[in-house]
Amino acid sequence: MIERLARILSTVVWVVVAFAVTASILWVSGYSVTEVFSGAVQGAVTAVGAFVSTIRWTIPLFLIALGVTIGFRAGFFNIGGQGQFYVGACAALVVSLGWRAGPAWLVISAGMAAAVAAGAAWSLIPGYLRVRFGTDEVLTTLMMSFIGALVLQYLTAGPMRNPQGTGQTAASERIPDAFRLTGSSGVSAAVLAAAAVAAAAVWLLLERTRFGLSMDLAGRNPTMARWQGINIQKVGLVSFGLAGALAGFAGAVELFGPAARLITGFSPTVGFNAVVVALVGMLSVPGVALSALFFGGLQSAILFLPIVTDVPPPALTLLHGMVALLVTVRLRARRRRASGGPEPVET
Amino acid sequence: MRALQDVNLDLAAGRIHALVGQNGAGKTTLARVLAGLQVPDRGRVWMMGREIPGGNVRAAQEAGLAMVHQHFSLPPSFTVAEALELTAARPGGRPVYRRGQLERRWRREVAGLDGIPSLSARIRDLPVEARQSLEIVRASASQARVLLLDEPTALLTPSSTESLFERLRQLPDDGITVLVVLHKLREVEEVADTVSVLRDGRLILDAVEMEEVGQGRLSDAIVGPARAGGAAVFEGTAPSSSSSSGGGRVHLRLKGVSTAGFSAEVGLQEVGLHVEAGEIVGVAGVEGNGQRSLVSAIAGLSGVEQGEIHIGGEEAAADPPARRRRRGLRLVPFDRYTEGVSSSAPLWLNQSSLRLVQRSGVRRSVVSVRRLRASAGQALDRWRVRYQTVTQPASSLSGGNLQRLILSRELDEGVEILVAAQPTRGLDFAAAEFVRRALVGMRDIGAGVLLVSSDLDELFEMSDRLLVMLGGRITAEFRPPYDRRAVGDAMTGAVR
Numbered sequence: 001m002i003e004r005l006a007r008i009l010s011t012v013v014w015v016v017v018a019f020a021v022t023a024s025i026l027w028v029s030g031y032s033v034t035e036v037f038s039g040a041v042q043g044a045v046t047a048v049g050a051f052v053s054t055i056r057w058t059i060p061l062f063l064i065a066l067g068v069t070i071g072f073r074a075g076f077f078n079i080g081g082q083g084q085f086y087v088g089a090c091a092a093l094v095v096s097l098g099w100r101a102g103p104a105w106l107v108i109s110a111g112m113a114a115a116v117a118a119g120a121a122w123s124l125i126p127g128y129l130r131v132r133f134g135t136d137e138v139l140t141t142l143m144m145s146f147i148g149a150l151v152l153q154y155l156t157a158g159p160m161r162n163p164q165g166t167g168q169t170a171a172s173e174r175i176p177d178a179f180r181l182t183g184s185s186g187v188s189a190a191v192l193a194a195a196a197v198a199a200a201a202v203w204l205l206l207e208r209t210r211f212g213l214s215m216d217l218a219g220r221n222p223t224m225a226r227w228q229g230i231n232i233q234k235v236g237l238v239s240f241g242l243a244g245a246l247a248g249f250a251g252a253v254e255l256f257g258p259a260a261r262l263i264t265g266f267s268p269t270v271g272f273n274a275v276v277v278a279l280v281g282m283l284s285v286p287g288v289a290l291s292a293l294f295f296g297g298l299q300s301a302i303l304f305l306p307i308v309t310d311v312p313p314p315a316l317t318l319l320h321g322m323v324a325l326l327v328t329v330r331l332r333a334r335r336r337r338a339s340g341g342p343e344p345v346e347t
Numbered sequence: 348m349r350a351l352q353d354v355n356l357d358l359a360a361g362r363i364h365a366l367v368g369q370n371g372a373g374k375t376t377l378a379r380v381l382a383g384l385q386v387p388d389r390g391r392v393w394m395m396g397r398e399i400p401g402g403n404v405r406a407a408q409e410a411g412l413a414m415v416h417q418h419f420s421l422p423p424s425f426t427v428a429e430a431l432e433l434t435a436a437r438p439g440g441r442p443v444y445r446r447g448q449l450e451r452r453w454r455r456e457v458a459g460l461d462g463i464p465s466l467s468a469r470i471r472d473l474p475v476e477a478r479q480s481l482e483i484v485r486a487s488a489s490q491a492r493v494l495l496l497d498e499p500t501a502l503l504t505p506s507s508t509e510s511l512f513e514r515l516r517q518l519p520d521d522g523i524t525v526l527v528v529l530h531k532l533r534e535v536e537e538v539a540d541t542v543s544v545l546r547d548g549r550l551i552l553d554a555v556e557m558e559e560v561g562q563g564r565l566s567d568a569i570v571g572p573a574r575a576g577g578a579a580v581f582e583g584t585a586p587s588s589s590s591s592s593g594g595g596r597v598h599l600r601l602k603g604v605s606t607a608g609f610s611a612e613v614g615l616q617e618v619g620l621h622v623e624a625g626e627i628v629g630v631a632g633v634e635g636n637g638q639r640s641l642v643s644a645i646a647g648l649s650g651v652e653q654g655e656i657h658i659g660g661e662e663a664a665a666d667p668p669a670r671r672r673r674r675g676l677r678l679v680p681f682d683r684y685t686e687g688v689s690s691s692a693p694l695w696l697n698q699s700s701l702r703l704v705q706r707s708g709v710r711r712s713v714v715s716v717r718r719l720r721a722s723a724g725q726a727l728d729r730w731r732v733r734y735q736t737v738t739q740p741a742s743s744l745s746g747g748n749l750q751r752l753i754l755s756r757e758l759d760e761g762v763e764i765l766v767a768a769q770p771t772r773g774l775d776f777a778a779a780e781f782v783r784r785a786l787v788g789m790r791d792i793g794a795g796v797l798l799v800s801s802d803l804d805e806l807f808e809m810s811d812r813l814l815v816m817l818g819g820r821i822t823a824e825f826r827p828p829y830d831r832r833a834v835g836d837a838m839t840g841a842v843r
Contacts, residue, residue: 003740209712210703217700221689226648227680229669229704 011282014330018322026315036311043304044297049185050304056186056258058296059195060085060267063250064274065292066202067243069283073206074239075219080126080141081247082271083148084119088248090155091118092255093262096175097160104178112252119248120241122148127240131233145271156264171263179256186258194253198246203285215239247271276324295320350376351387352548363515363525364554365539367532368569369633369801372545374528378497381526382414383407394493411492415482415499423471427463427481428453430470435489456484461510476507483514487523494518496527500534501635512538530633532565532841544568566835570803596624597660598764598795604644604654612639613819617654620814620821622764622795627786629810630799633838637819638799639681642768646678647671659763669704675763679753679770683746687753690742694734694752697741698723701756730755747778754785762794769800783809803834
């Protein structure tokens with residue numbers, strides 16, 4: 001218990017340090033620190049529509065970060081959320097544009113299912129390579145993300161392109177309004193309920209199932225797990241599949257919710273930010289929820305800041321980056337400690 | 348406890364010196380001290396009259412020492428010529444090379460070696476024997492005056508051992524001194540001029556001429572006298588015979604099992620054995636002779652090339668590990684820290700892992716963590732593990748307590764066959780006794796126990812039968828009363 005409190009405290013301290021470093025950089029550069037941070041609070045919470053906007057940005061981050069959490073708990077650095085998110089959105093787009101006349105509930109359900117399947121499949125490719133051949137999943141999931149971005153680009157610039165579209169970025173046609181789950185705010189009871197159900201299911205899986213507990217053991221020490229008879233290949237594949245499914249689901253929510261159409265390169269960093277969200281949330285579902293809310297608020301504030309101050313939005317991007325950096329430093333330190341076990345016995 | 352204690356050793360120049368001893372006797376530590384890889388707490392090393400500063404690899408190399416490591420050190424992705432150039436500290440090196448130049452440079456040294464198709468072959472594609480001989484080429488090309496080989500024969504077949512020894516015998520003619528760490532007495536007799544024996548970090552024989560030492564004396568020096576009161580007593584009072592107490596039901600049977608090597612160890616070659624209900628079968632052997640391969644084949648961690656494994660009377664060679672566990676297979680792994688527990692996970696999770704796999708008491712997919720914690724706590728109490736809370740990480744337990752945790756998990760219910768690998772290694776006397784009593788208790792309730800150990804006293808004390816492994820085979824079987832010398836000879840492959 002005390003150990004857990006200490007871990008939570010250390011995370012909070014790191015975030016505070018990130019705030020302090022960002023503040024000092026802003027101050028040295030001649031900006032008003034108070035103005036920036038009060039702008040951030042307004043943009044995330046107090047301004048009209050700000051909190052809804054925070055929730056809107058929280059939801060995809062949260063869903064993808066849940067998947068990242070599953071992967072990390074199983075001992076895999078599946079950082080391919082971005083690509084899984086994209087192919088999920090693309091699959092949902094293909095379903096909803098291909099079946100415009102269908103009944104809304106059926107098309108949405110089919111679109112969601114397709115998104116989940118596509119995300120899972122996208123993640124299972126590096127997953128299979130990992131458990132079968134030991135291919136480093138950090139590299140493969142990252143590469144699959146780039147390929148996923150190209151799939152999106154192909155669809156929006158090619159077969160699904162909006163012929164009336166103007167401007168430089170290619171975008172798909174809009175899905176029929178009947179298929180929308182939210183208004184342009186991107187938040188509705190249906191979407192919130194979906195996120196809550198996903199969170200509850202992931203929590204149950206990780207903390208209260210035989211499989212989740214075995215996965216935890218396998219993630220912490222695969223050698224021991226094998227000696228115990230845990231099938232670590234199966235654990236690995238399921239974790240990859242679930243992570244991709246959640247990211248793909250996030251893509252469908254994005255399409256049926258706020259986006260309504262797909263634009264080449266939309267939300268280009270959400271999948272990577274989700275990794276930071278999962279780490280700041282210390283790989284626990286409640287922690288990830290809080291951390292997603294924090295980063296969702298930051299995202300909202302970044303968009304809002306130019307409206308209320310003349311401080312450039314990168315000031316808050318800086319804060320985002322600083323938190324990510326410090327959390328990563330901590331992760332590396334922990335990973336090194338974990339691998340630096342006792343010296344092998346001399347013979 | 349120290350790895351080495353007050354070792355004084357003089358090695359005459361231009362001869363082949365063998366260093367032998369059991370596992371953990373300090374052989375590798377001594378080699379590492381000589382090579383400057385390890386700083387001794389006390390003591391000094393001289394070579395050719397020059398003192399070598401402790402822990403300085405460079406100084407040792409410059410004084411003329413070259414070491415051939417137990418595990419090969421040539422970079423696997425390099426070509427033969429590249430690897431030699433990189434690792435042989437040889438004069439006249441230039442910063443930039445073309446491949447052809449390199450190959451011309453090394454052609455003569457490599458000529459006549461078996462298993463090396465060309466100088467542009469990659470190290471990783473070479474057979475073990477060829478890599479071994481390249482290590483020696485590398486060492487001798489760096490104009491070494493002293494060549495140190497740490498268990499060079501561990502991975503070699505008899506015929507390549509023979510050709511290795513031929514190469515070694517030529518070295519003294521060039522004035523090179525050789526110190527070679529060996530396991531098998533036959534090999535010592537074949538190649539060495541003098542022999543030194545380490546036991547528990549102390550030097551028992553100090554570079555004695557081979558003519559002056561018989562094999563019997565050598566085995567005795569390596570194995571040591573019986574532990575006071577231990578084996579001596581048990582040699583008189585053999586445990587009751589298995590057939591009467593357990594009804595002779597066979598819990599574990601291996602028939603002609605052959606496997607590939609497991610974690611850099613020799614594989615099994617047509618191993619057959621059986622463990623009946625109510626008996627402890629000991630497995631003795633110098634480490635690295637297939638014990639790991641044996642245990643991992645039984646556990647299902649590595650595949651079997653041919654042969655049959657029966658667990659609880661049913662063929663299990665194709666079964667995944669979990670099914671073998673459900674049939675009542677219990678394991679105490681070799682390394683309790685890395686194989687036995689997940690050190691960052693809480694005690695309760697480590698304690699319940701087997702129940703999760705076996706689904707005993709947790710039949711449904713969704714489990715009650717509260718109940719798991721409670722039953723884990725009870726089991727830990729029963730096995731007298733000292734802990735504060737079931738949520739503390741396993742890494743917070745001492746070695747003895749950790750082993751009790753493992754026993755509490757493996758032995759609490761449904762034990763048919765227990766495979767215990769080095770279960771008392773590194774434990775203090777009391778903790779080791781506790782573990783031994785637990786094994787005897789398992790036998791007495793009718794389980795079959797296979798005990799793999801490198802502690803001969805322990806094996807003599809515990810075993811109803813004793814098998815000896817050598818080179819991936821079971822080469823001898825003994826029954827009490829055990830003859831320490833005969834077992835020692837079988838372990839080292841000595842022929843008397």
